[in-house]
Amino acid sequence: STRQRFVALEFNYPDPALEQRIVEAEGGLPAEMAARLVKFGAHTRNLKGAGLEEGASTRLLVNAGKLINAGVAPAVACDTAVAHALTDDPELLQTIHELASAVF
Numbered sequence: 001s002t003r004q005r006f007v008a009l010e011f012n013y014p015d016p017a018l019e020q021r022i023v024e025a026e027g028g029l030p031a032e033m034a035a036r037l038v039k040f041g042a043h044t045r046n047l048k049g050a051g052l053e054e055g056a057s058t059r060l061l062v063n064a065g066k067l068i069n070a071g072v073a074p075a076v077a078c079d080t081a082v083a084h085a086l087t088d089d090p091e092l093l094q095t096i097h098e099l100a101s102a103v104f
Helices: 016-027 031-045 058-069 074-086 090-103
Strands: none
Touching: 016 031, 016 058, 031 058, 031 074, 031 090, 058 074, 074 090
């Protein structure tokens, strides 16, 4: 009966064009770099069900964007702001790192 008293809402990720604009504005990045971050995020989302419970959220991409804007190398920013926020599994961390290296 408790379950019947609550409403569940499902949210999807923004479409890539909107997500890119969000990452640009919130992360302070040029369009090309924001597009690459969004592409990286999409790759992590493809790992959902293959070890990851969820892929990179827009918020995590914005956090990575802020690090990049501050001068951190993109692959390092993705490892720090995204990979370690999603998992502590060494194999998944390596996979996400390889995705970041491929995109950047």
